[in-house]
Amino acid sequence: MSITAAPKQETAPDPTPPPPPLPNPSTGSANPAASLPALWGYLQPALNHIVRSPTNNTSKPPAIDVSYHMGVHTAVYNYFTSQSEQAAPGPPTGLRPDASEKAKASGTDLYEQIDRFYADAARDLFLGAPTDDTTLVHYLVPCFNRYAAGAQSVSRLLNYVNRHYVKRAVDEDRGWLRLADVLDAVARTIQEDDTREKIQKRLRERRTEELKQWGYTEGAATAVLSQAEAYAEAASPPDRVVPLASMAYRRFRIEVLEPLLMVPKMKGKGKRKKPPANGDKPPMPRGRLARAVKELLESDGGDDEERKKLAGELAMVLKTCGVKMDHPLRKKLDKYIPPKEGS
Template structure:
């Protein structure tokens, strides 16, 4: 190793300072794993074996910078893109009868295999992966309501940064599979969802263009439920549509970032928002208070935690307001609807232009 120059020694940080610098910057980029002669795009199993270390590094590796996911090296990034591209193109073009000893069987199972090869299998695997990561976060939540939000907000920020990074890494899945699925009416808003409402306004002499315009108007009406206003710029429209995508049922095909947020909702937020059932003795309902007030209804765990946060005495008031605003952003991002009582309560802490 060549000797350091005086300038290099002066510029080089001390060991302690270097360690602090690395901690601040986060873990180093993950290098491209050696695959030997194996072809990562040969099967879903081999492709997933190649992808999973990158996903774990991006989604699970501890880091002090919660707003930026740990990176992977450029070579690994390019390798992932190439492997996913080859997997889609190779398997989509493969003969449906491949592996059936030369027999051609145009059956429902063959059609299923073709659907899997076109991207459904990888999309479903990613959905399961997000489910596992989100469930780990839920299982790690503290039992004390007073510390729940202090745990949940950083966890969501870390998860969100990772989800956005994975979405960029696997953008080919969005462009090749998700876009096609939406075009095939498998997205967050399907024709059947709006057909009844649109059918009531359609007349026999309406042209195809008029019907399509009415469908677009109906889609706009749905987005208004999430905060869209006429004249909003395209960027805000896309952001609002992502909230609706995250709120969709798990059987709807949505972009990968929305898929991740949807699983954070189903595995973390929904259980924390769930209201426990009232158990009365002998099957009798609890009588309301005699002073004319409304009966005290049970709250979900997250609602109790918000109450504890906002009503706590002393401490940093600005920090409490920041946590409330960050939780409001998390709730809407994962698809909790605007009229949910907790969203109404927390949205007040957002800046007026962000509500």
């Protein structure tokens, strides 16, 4: 993927047409579902085309041919089916421990391969970031929009992974919020005579408390609940199983945003400098993205409304990728997010 920093002056739109749909690659007599390397060899060109191809339209990713789309769906379905059949336990005496594990984690290999794909794609975007703080935000926002559009398209293409693997993993307590995460807090409120239903109710209440940190409110529409959960999924550690779109946003946070948000360590072990005479705290070092935001909002000249719009878009990038609301930069930027219609 190639995203360059937006120029400060307006330019005419690039007339370059979008790349044509990627045709279905010939596999000959080979079966793409025979093994993970075979399946990945078939999938990877589609994923690279959708997520990483250069394009001037940051909101609509390049397409793949309809026959290739159907071929991917069929290959993934057949791969999961064959894995399930191979991992099906036989008689108790002949069941190997590793076969039992495989039956439980069928599809983990493909899920982890997709995660590595997003890690590599996001890392390339980080390495392509401009070194000049004045253009960093102008690079980052369209860069994320392009990446996110591709991630949504891949999520639809590989929806069977979400339906077959992710849903089962969440049911097995391997999702973004696990029983162990909330057990201690819930255990402190459990009474000796509590029924199973009461305990389950407290667990649901605890989950709701977590989602409230991402914008959910009691009685809100289902869409608001789903969006809050998507933010929480993106904020989770990389060992948690989440839907593919949330996985992509999580990788963007880990590989792109967190390095840019990182505050440099103070050098030297000498004596601390005395605080200013007026009693103010000495200025603390800032991460690259914080410096870039300061440059964006405080620079002279340019379109003030455009700067605020860009700040609001960056705020949504941080939120979408799971940067928590108590982060100083989110606190600074969230006020630039335009209110939703009707609010």
